[in-house]
Amino acid sequence: MSDKDIISIDYFEDNERFADLINGYLFEGREIIRSEDFRESDSKVSRIQKMTDGSNAQAVVRDVVKYLQVHLKIMMIILQNQSDIHYAMPVRIMNEEAAGYHKQWRRIAREHKRKRDLKGAEYLSGFSSKDRLMPLATIVVYFGQKPWDGPRNLSSMLNMDGIPKNLRNIIADYPIHVLEVRRFQNIERFRTDLQVVFGFLQNTESRENLTAYVRANQKQFENLEQDAFQLIRVMSHSPELKNIKSTCMTDSGGVNMCKAIQDMIHEGERRGEKRGERRGIRRGEKRGEKRGQLLGLEKGIKLTKRIYYLQSMGFDDAAIAEECRISEKEVAQILDFSVT
Structure with a gap:
């Protein structure tokens, strides 16, 4: 099995x-x-x-x-x-x-x-x-x-x-x-932690929605039963959740999913920054002059890391633009530079 x-x-x-x-x-x-x-x-x-x-x-x-x-x-x-x-x-x-x-x-x-x-x-x-x-x-x-x-x-x-x-x-x-x-559209019918397990899995495709859902149900997620956490972990296919349970254990033996989500975001950000840094430096060296004309080399590399992280978290161009306070056209230009 x-x-x-x-x-x-x-x-x-x-x-x-x-x-x-x-x-x-x-x-x-x-x-x-x-x-x-x-x-x-x-x-x-x-x-x-x-x-x-x-x-x-x-x-x-x-x-x-x-x-x-x-x-x-x-x-x-x-x-x-x-x-x-x-x-x-x-x-x-x-x-x-x-x-x-x-x-x-x-x-x-x-x-x-x-x-x-x-x-x-x-x-x-x-x-x-x-x-x-x-x-x-x-x-x-x-x-x-x-x-x-x-x-x-x-x-x-x-x-x-x-x-x-x-x-x-x-x-x-x-x-x-x-x-x-x-x-399943009626998760409010459940009275046990089935409600938050179903709700969590229904929001995994959007990191923003997932974070908002966990915050809205903070009381339940602050001390989730271990078997409920394990079910979320294996069914959400999250590599970050796999390695953080030991750091999020509560005194009663449950799991603090609020902290787990924060750790998951930080881990995703760390991976995104590393990937963005590698790509930014490599692309920056290759196309530094062109990117420097767009935003300046140093700012471009830093921004590239942020954009790659947000993209890896499932943000679309519009959400990335709003988060980074630039236009969607500039987001598209930076991503186009990275793949050409």
């Missing part, structure tokens, strides 16, 4: 977060499901397949699996955490849920065989007319930056060209449920 898998599983093993996710996603934030309604479950389902040379057990491994008790009834909820789009996800989920139902059926059949309480068609089925299986439901939690463009049902994967409508009507479909973390 990858670091992303391990960290996301660890994060959602917490029953309060699991319940918060269900309530925010399915019940508009109303506290219908409580943390105490969950029971732990094995994250594996085995399906026995009879082979010519004997029995072969196939284990299907999921991400986070919990039993949910609702009004004295039990169902199983499965979270599939995805950092990348899976273009066969309906088939994958269908297979894993079928494996779960198959396991239940085999367990019931073994119990009937032990009791010898079935006859006729029920005996052949290993299942009585009164037996019932526990429902299973899967939610795909997708962390990727790219919008989910994979199939959301089995029919989207099928080639139906030329098949008559009456035949298409008897082909079973299999819908799936995808929660896109970076595009």
Whole structure:
């Protein structure tokens, strides 16, 4: 398993977060499901397949699996955490849920065989007319930056060209449920640190927006749980966050993300300055006279470093111009000099 898998599983093993996710996603934030309604479950389902040379057990491994008790009834909820789009996800989920139902059926059949309480068609089925299986439901939690463009049902994967409508009507479909973390518009429905984890990841493409979001939620970010920080770190793909946790630990064992963001900005600035300095000196030596005519050699090199840093942080030309107090045309000229 990858670091992303391990960290996301660890994060959602917490029953309060699991319940918060269900309530925010399915019940508009109303506290219908409580943390105490969950029971732990094995994250594996085995399906026995009879082979010519004997029995072969196939284990299907999921991400986070919990039993949910609702009004004295039990169902199983499965979270599939995805950092990348899976273009066969309906088939994958269908297979894993079928494996779960198959396991239940085999367990019931073994119990009937032990009791010898079935006859006729029920005996052949290993299942009585009164037996019932526990429902299973899967939610795909997708962390990727790219919008989910994979199939959301089995029919989207099928080639139906030329098949008559009456035949298409008897082909079973299999819908799936995808929660896109970076595009979920109602994060205020969450009551746990899910809200700030989702909010942070939704703002990573703009350093200005990210800094503003962290400042607006300073209280929550000043002492973020370590597993929440780890999830942000691996899903945001930030090389700066990877190396700063030890310097931002709080007395209670959490992580001060406000300080972490400051450190991340300083680290990015340091890298940008070094890169700008190297490029500025190299380009300055080569085109010092031309750049000197534009802004003066010394000022041009210093400004070049700043512009490269801002560009590396995702600022566009207009934002760079405003930050450096020069025109967009001058920004474009300096960048054009650097690449020609």
